[in-house]
Amino acid sequence: MSLEKTNALIDHLDKDFAGADTRISPETTAATTRLIAEDEEAAKEWAYLQRAVDAVQQAGLYQQVASARQQWESQAESAAETQQQDHPPAEAPAAGMVRNLYRNMMRAAAVILVLLAGGAIFKYVRLSSSSLYSEYYSSYELNTSRGAAGQDSIDQAYTARNWNEVLTLSADAKTSSNKMEFLAGMADLELKKFDDAIAHFEQVIASNTHSGQDYFEDEAEYYLAMSWLAKRKVNEAMPILEKIKANKDHLYHDKVEKMSFTDLRLVQYKENK
Amino acid sequence: MKVAEKYTDAELTSAISSGKDLDPAIHFLYRQYSEAIRSFIMSYGGNEQDADDVFQETVIAFIDCVKKGKYRQESSVKTFLASVARHIWFNDLKKKERAGIREKKYESARDQQEKDISHQIGDVEQRRQLRELLTQLGEPCHKLLHLFYYENLPMKEIVEHLPYENEQVVRNKKYKCLQQLTGLLKANPALAGQLNELIK
Helix, strand or coil: CCHHHHHHHHHHHHCCCCCCCCCCCHHHHHHHHHHHHHCHHHHHHHHHHHHHHHHHHHHHHHHHHHHHHHHHHHHHHHHHHHHHHHCCCCCCCCHHHHHHHHHHHHHHHHHHHHHCHHHHHHHHHHCCHHHHHHHHCCCCCCCCCCCCCCCCHHHHHHHCCCHHHHHHHHHHCCCCCHHHHHHHHHHHHHCCCHHHHHHHHHHHHHHHHHHCCCCCHHHHHHHHHHHHHHCCCHHHHHHHHHHHHHCCCCCCHHHHHCCCHHHHHHHHHHHHC | CCCCCCCCHHHHHHHHHHCCCHHHHHHHHHHHHHHHHHHHHHHCCCCHHHHHHHHHHHHHHHHHHHHCCCCCCCCCHHHHHHHHHHHHHHHHHHHHHCCCCCHHHHHHHCCHHHHHHHHHHCCHHHHHHHHHHHHCCCHHHHHHHHHHHHCCCCHHHHHHHCCCCCHHHHHHHHHHHHHHHHHHHHHCHHHHHHHHHHHC
């Protein structure tokens, strides 16, 4: 492609930008449009030029968002410092320790897998996300002493296993609470509406982050993992289950610890195949 | 950071589409949604750095999607951001865990919702590669193209930002810079291959 034609394509590309060359006549514009439509080489060059402009715009957007992120992080840092001065936090476990623990668990799991190869093949055929879900899922029992005094209507509907009523009450409520979101998620889970259940559980987690509370957090995390298993998405369930297993204070730690992570990894391998 | 501006979903998308005052809109996205999305990523096994990176990539994908008119407003901005973040994070996870062999298998396992998101936000990895190209271009060309195609400044103002004598010199330089960039694009097998597929 001649330099002249390429430059004509660039002028054509520039016409919607503020820096465009205003001396380009309508006749030239029409001729370039025809060139792109009729000449294969020109059409190809045109596509490359458009993608090049896309690259410039992507890089510009990245720069702009990165700068906003930087400002946000420095703001958050100073807010955290102020909070730390007022309330020094309890010491958290080092991230490296958690990673080492994870690596060691992986190594151990690998050795066990080799030793139990025969058993694993049998399991391999039998196992699936949904079989694990059926094995590990148990309905959530509502602890009525946890909420306000006395059972309210959503508690009663939940205890009566009237799942549709739970969903109606939750949808009609003027103000939502974590408990209501969680119970709606459980009702969806019981009705096998897994996508809706996931949305409710994620909402509980997000709302806690926003408010700084942990109301129904542990429950939402555990049943979020269960929902992913039910949806046959073990990849999504695994990080949550590993997080629960690593946290001894988690309400569902003991329950998750009893799960067979070998089985879970076998399913992960099988379903990613 | 600018003092709080508040937007409804419609105001936010309209501010982004117009391209004017994008900064307050980005700051609003960070202020309003970063904590929830970050905690969401961390609940899926990400660390703080992962969560920050995913949120940044989510904001970029969202703005790009709105600017290109692909955001259909079928869900709230919050829900859409959560879906985009989840999509990006799981793609990153899969890449980290099994570089190379997973994509095809993963694609087949995706449900419709994920495919919709993928369709709306485009290929995140391709976007990263496109950005990478600009770093190979050299600062003067990068700056000139940025002022013209991203800042959308008139030539008169571009001349003021650059050490060139007049508009014609800048225009000639821009021709060369853009051709240099298309040259880099053609020399990148992954990007050129994708483009050639589209042109066919």
